[in-house]
Amino acid sequence: xxxxxxxxxxxxxxxxxxxxxxxxxxxxxxxxxxxxxxxxxxxxxxxxxxxxxxxxxxxxxxxxxxxxxxxxxxxxxxxxxxxxxxxxxxxxxxxxxxxxxxxxxxxxxxxxxxxxxxxxxxxxxxxxxxxxxxxxxxxxxxxxxxxxxxxxxxxxxxxxxxxxxxxxxxxxxxxxxxxxxxxxxxxxxxxxxxxxxxxxxxxxxxxxxxxxxxxxxxxxxxxxxxxxxxxxxxxxxxxxxxxxxxxxxxxxxxxxxxxxxxxxxxxxxxxxxxxxxxxxx
Numbered sequence: 001x002x003x004x005x006x007x008x009x010x011x012x013x014x015x016x017x018x019x020x021x022x023x024x025x026x027x028x029x030x031x032x033x034x035x036x037x038x039x040x041x042x043x044x045x046x047x048x049x050x051x052x053x054x055x056x057x058x059x060x061x062x063x064x065x066x067x068x069x070x071x072x073x074x075x076x077x078x079x080x081x082x083x084x085x086x087x088x089x090x091x092x093x094x095x096x097x098x099x100x101x102x103x104x105x106x107x108x109x110x111x112x113x114x115x116x117x118x119x120x121x122x123x124x125x126x127x128x129x130x131x132x133x134x135x136x137x138x139x140x141x142x143x144x145x146x147x148x149x150x151x152x153x154x155x156x157x158x159x160x161x162x163x164x165x166x167x168x169x170x171x172x173x174x175x176x177x178x179x180x181x182x183x184x185x186x187x188x189x190x191x192x193x194x195x196x197x198x199x200x201x202x203x204x205x206x207x208x209x210x211x212x213x214x215x216x217x218x219x220x221x222x223x224x225x226x227x228x229x230x231x232x233x234x235x236x237x238x239x240x241x242x243x244x245x246x247x248x249x250x251x252x253x254x255x256x257x258x259x260x261x262x263x264x265x266x267x268x269x270x271x272x273x274x275x276x277x278x279x280x281x
Contacts, residue, residue, distance in 0.1 A: 006165035007180040010158065014187025019157070021191075022105055028098045031055075032193070035091050045090060046079045054280070055097050059085065061277035062093060067130060067270040092126075092146040096278055098192065099153055105160035114169070114233040115159050120279060121225075121232045122152050127274035128224035131267040136255050137214040147198045147221050149278070151205065154185030155234055176234055182206045213253050213260070226251060227264070 013019060021029075031048050034040055049055050056078050063081035064074045068089075075081050082090065099122065103115040126148030133144035158180065162168045169176075185206070189199055197217065204210060204218025205225065214220045225232070252260050264271075 003165075003168055003170070003175050006168050007175060007184075010161055010165075011180060011183035011187070014154075014157075014184045014191075017187070017191055019188060019191050020161070022101060024104075025098055025101045028052075028094055028101060029192070032091060032094045032098075035087055035094065036193075040087070042079075042082060045087060046082050049082060049090065050078045052097065054100075055093060058093055058096065058277060058280050059090065061280055062089065062274070065270070065273035065277050067127075067274050088142045089145070092142065092149055095146060095192075096126075096149045099149060099156055102153065102156035102160050106162075108163055111159050111162055111169070115156065117230060117233045118152055118155055118159070120230045121228050122149060123275045123278035124228040124230055124271075125151060125221070125224045126278060127271045128227050129221055130274060131264075131270055132214060132220050132224055133217075135263045135267060136260065137216070137220045139217045139220055143195075143197065144217060144220050144224075145274075147201055147217060148224060150189065150192070150194055150198065151202060151221060151225075152232060152234075153192065153194075154181060154188045155232065157188045158184060181234070212251070213255055223251070 031052070034048055035045060049059050059078060060075060060081045062068060063084045068084060069075075075084060085093075100119065103112075103119055106112050106115045126145050129144035129148035130141045133139045133141040137144075155176075158168075158176065182203075185202065186199065189202070201216065201218035201221050204216070205222050208222075210219045210222040212219070212223070214223050255263060258266075
């Protein structure tokens with residue numbers, strides 16, 4: 001089957017909501033729905049988080065990260081961690097669990113390597129987006145954190161289906177970027193109930209439009225992707241087969257009393273601790 005035909009099949013299913021989600025993703029969506037309920041109280045949230053060992057560990061780790069614990073007073077239980085983080089951050093961590101569950105559907109060894117790289121890229125983007133939102137663009141950092149976690153969920157879904165379509169990921173990824181990414185990404189995000197604000201920001205990323213210094217959530221996410229030290233496996237490649245990479249050395253600008261580079265240096269511990277917490281296995 002031609003690659004574009006395969007993309008059309010998956011994209012058509014995505015646009016109609018006909019997505020094959022694993023059982024554990026559906027269970028996680030129920031947790032997300034419970035947290036979205038205005039009547040959900042903290043004790044219920046603690047119970048939901050405590051029932052998922054990895055979610056519990058990641059919740060405590062994020063609560064102890066430099067970004068959320070500048071005083072250095074560590075917590076050791078889920079209840080205190082949930083109280084420190086709040087429901088919005090919890091929703092982001094549930095989203096991270098869902099993305100990882102998509103990755104668990106990948107069985108092919110080569111695709112698993114791509115999946116691991118994509119999650120590492122996503123974790124870096126989420127951490128960078130959080131810091132850039134707080135220090136540079138002044139958009140809501142929690143929204144930026146969530147957006148970074150889910151921004152490649154369409155790619156994870158594609159990897160989970162790739163074994164059904166031999167040759168789907170051959171080549172440099174241009175077909176994915178030009179055809180599949182937007183349609184499949186929109187469909188998966190809609191099915192997961194991703195807020196419209198983040199969908200709008202993703203349009204800026206998908207179409208490659210941004211402003212520097214960043215002003216919007218889309219600008220912030222786009223810059224975080226460019227700065228992530230681990231590129232997406234779907235990134236364009238140069239003549240040597242290596243993914244194009246950028247850094248504060250090639251992207252810099254004045255911001256307030258400093259520059260992007262100085263802000264990233266000052267925030268390095270925040271980015272490092274958030275990324276490490278998200279990458280917990």
